[in-house]
Amino acid sequence: MGYAVPANIRANSEILKAFPHRTDAEIVRLTGIKERRHAVEGESATDLAAIAVQHALAQAGMHVSQMDGIIMATLIPDQPVPAMASALAKLLGIPRVLAFDLNAACSGWLYALEIGRTFIRGGTAKNVIVVTAELISRITNPQDHDTAFLFGDGAGAAILTSATDGHRLHRMDLTGDADQYDAMQRSGGGARMPWPDPLGDDMSHFYLTMDGPAVFKHAVVGFSERIEETLRRERLKPEEIAWVVPHQANERILKAVSKRVGIPYEKFVMTISQYGNTSAASVSMALGWAAEEGLFTAGDKIIFCSVGAGLTFAGGLLVW
16 A cells, blocks of 8 residues: 655645634644645645555555456546546556546545455456546645644555555445535536636635534544444454554544544554545555555554545454
């Protein structure tokens, strides 16, 4: 596994210039975020994805020519058509592999993991790149106090193989709650509203919007249920879990989840303070960071969990 982030750091102090009534201490208390990375002009999500994949290949001791496919999870590809997975396949020099994108918002990487796992189990492929890259800064409204501080950019990747001597990925639990469809959305940019009104200056539909209280409420429940369902399915007790690698949604949300499921917050791998919420990339980035830092030991039971727009929910077990 591997991850990549832009070099450009944006601290809270920079964003606070647009919100003189708020303070850095308040933002840290409400979100847990101190800074995030934002891509600069000329940087692409595909480029970040390629770096993350190269790191993952190096860790796996494999060459890109051994890959049979690319599954890309993203909610904002570099362009709508063709799929960003195809652009990445071209950039990596493996143009003949299966390649496609999926959008399950912040749960996207876990959805992609399950698809990749199923492809391998079913014989569709032997080695699959599961990758995500998000430049959420490009669709974040800098004047919206509910979202301006939350989002960052980054990429993460994993190499899935049929080998029996690697880390063992168990089945992901995937579900959703479409009754909360409106809680997080970007309504512009699709077939219904492909571009802004040329006679107006309202760009609000082209930014990511969020109903904060609704998201907080349903995220606490959604994260907790996915962890609890994973424990039930795998016949594990909370004390048997070495680590939780969650979607980096909000520190307050995840502290509430920790109390609810009975797993100490110290066991949650958290990167939100330095990278912010990177949507679908956040679980893969946190996993890649933890692997590079040497946090895990052989046999560790690691739970993934995520809540994303839709709403989408995902959770599952990895044994190191």
